[in-house]
Amino acid sequence: MRDKNFLIENNARHFWHPMAHPAEMQKSPPTIITKADGVHVEDVDGRRVLDGVGGLWCVNLGHSCEPVKAAIRDQLDIMPFFNSFRGTTNAPAIELSYALREFFAPEGLTRAFFTSGGSDSVEVALRLARQYHKLRGEADRVKFISLKKAYHGTHFGGASVNGNVNFRRAYEPLLPGCFHIPCPWPYRNPFNESDPAKVAQLCANLLEDEIVFQGPDTVAAFIMEPVLGAGGVIPPHDSFMPMVREICSRHGVLLISDEVITGFGRAGAWTGARLYGVQPDLATTAKGLTNGYFPFGAVMISDAVRETFENNKSALGSIGSGYTYSAHPVGAAAAIAALGEMQRLNVAGNAAARGAELLAALDALKDKFEIVGDVRGRGLMVCLELVSDRAKKTPIAKPVINKVFDGIYEAGVIVRVSGNNIIISPPLIVGPEHITQISEAVAAGLQAA
Numbered sequence: 001m002r003d004k005n006f007l008i009e010n011n012a013r014h015f016w017h018p019m020a021h022p023a024e025m026q027k028s029p030p031t032i033i034t035k036a037d038g039v040h041v042e043d044v045d046g047r048r049v050l051d052g053v054g055g056l057w058c059v060n061l062g063h064s065c066e067p068v069k070a071a072i073r074d075q076l077d078i079m080p081f082f083n084s085f086r087g088t089t090n091a092p093a094i095e096l097s098y099a100l101r102e103f104f105a106p107e108g109l110t111r112a113f114f115t116s117g118g119s120d121s122v123e124v125a126l127r128l129a130r131q132y133h134k135l136r137g138e139a140d141r142v143k144f145i146s147l148k149k150a151y152h153g154t155h156f157g158g159a160s161v162n163g164n165v166n167f168r169r170a171y172e173p174l175l176p177g178c179f180h181i182p183c184p185w186p187y188r189n190p191f192n193e194s195d196p197a198k199v200a201q202l203c204a205n206l207l208e209d210e211i212v213f214q215g216p217d218t219v220a221a222f223i224m225e226p227v228l229g230a231g232g233v234i235p236p237h238d239s240f241m242p243m244v245r246e247i248c249s250r251h252g253v254l255l256i257s258d259e260v261i262t263g264f265g266r267a268g269a270w271t272g273a274r275l276y277g278v279q280p281d282l283a284t285t286a287k288g289l290t291n292g293y294f295p296f297g298a299v300m301i302s303d304a305v306r307e308t309f310e311n312n313k314s315a316l317g318s319i320g321s322g323y324t325y326s327a328h329p330v331g332a333a334a335a336i337a338a339l340g341e342m343q344r345l346n347v348a349g350n351a352a353a354r355g356a357e358l359l360a361a362l363d364a365l366k367d368k369f370e371i372v373g374d375v376r377g378r379g380l381m382v383c384l385e386l387v388s389d390r391a392k393k394t395p396i397a398k399p400v401i402n403k404v405f406d407g408i409y410e411a412g413v414i415v416r417v418s419g420n421n422i423i424i425s426p427p428l429i430v431g432p433e434h435i436t437q438i439s440e441a442v443a444a445g446l447q448a449a
């Protein structure tokens with residue numbers, strides 16, 4: 001590898017960073033992370049900090065998960081790649097499909113379609129939803145409904161169901177036939193309502209209203225994150241997803257659970273849908289599936305959907321979606337190992353316990369720091385929303401939140417800033433001592449601002 005001076009000189013010069021302005025990156029180049037182990041990362045200056053980001057909601061087992069690393073190394077030796085398009089397959093993909101079927105049994109999801117990441121998984125799920133209705137003779141069911149504030153990746157389909165203007169505006173016009181309802185967010189909503197159950201009920205009512213307005217026989221699917229992640233960690237009231245399930249079923253609309261973040265324990269249950277006892281028709285996964293060590297995802301498919309495809313005798317039933325790297329043997333091998341480790345270590349249970357501790361510790365900061373407007377989360381998905389005026393809920397200015405970030409980093413923890421939110425999503429193997437470290441570092445950052 002080139003030396004430190006080379007890295008600093010060329011930082012952000014020759015590649016554009018995702019979700020960033022190229023000019024801004026050149027003006028204030030990003031921190032260069034050079035090493036990682038356990039729940040820590042190290043920057044180019046040798047500064048070691050606790051990874052409060054979990055890579056990007058994905059390194060659930062930390063950075064030193066030897067079984068996953070060994071599975072990747074071994075599979076590279078056995079067979080680095082061959083495709084799984086019709087006619088050939090590979091051993092790890094077959095084994096993984098069996099393991100996923102067992103893992104997702106409580107959701108009733110029995111088939112997998114493999115992808116190269118979360119955006120791919122969302123795209124495939126949306127496509128399968130339309131195809132499912134066509135196979136059943138309901139070709140008019142092409143529309144999608146989703147939540148404002150949702151994040152479903154950046155492919156055109158995913159961007160079209162995204163609920164944040166930042167990921168839409170520059171790329172419009174997006175896919176026609178996509179509609180949005182308010183998300184069940186007690187802190188900010190158009191109803192001036194702060195009771196979580198009432199907000200959930202109002203949003204569910206609007207979902208039904210929108211389906212009826214569009215004409216139920218024109219709506220293919222409703223897609224939602226069980227706990228909204230990138231939009232600012234918004235956990236809906238427990239009643240919301242079950243109500244959504246009931247409304248979708250009543251109108252023949254498929255429910256897609258976007259589990260790219262929540263899929264493997266992060267929200268304190270093995271899946272987001274399982275938090276609420278809901279069985280979706282399709283679920284999208286990626287990220288934690290390979291512990292973030294390999295770009296890989298899976299769309300999980302329910303019995304009702306699979307029967308429609310598998311009983312179809314026409315060419316229309318053929319899956320016209322696929323990626324060169326679908327069912328990549330190295331990714332599949334990584335996923336088998338990651339699934340085994342996640343279950344062995346019960347990371348979902350740890351996420352629930354540590355998440356509750358983190359939420360309580362951060363919530364206590366509200367009393368001390370006026371700029372903490374809201375603290376919310378579920379499992380190890382936690383967010384502090386910073387405001388300059390608590391009563392008016394005015395989002396904090398960018399320079400102030402940047403100071404908070406710097407202060408937290410100085411105190412030994414890296415977190416993520418998104419708008420006026422500080423988002424915290426550490427590996428799911430953190431212990432109580434790490435939770436204390438995170439909350440103390442956040443307090444130090446708030447103090448520094």
Ligand SMILES: Cc1ncc(COP(=O)(O)O)c(C=O)c1O
Pocket residue numbers: 117118119120122151152153154225229230258259260261286287
């Ligand atoms: C809920 C959700 N869906 C989809 C995606 C897109 O995944 P990827 O970045 O792997 O394409 C993300 C990424 O953060 C996500 O949080």
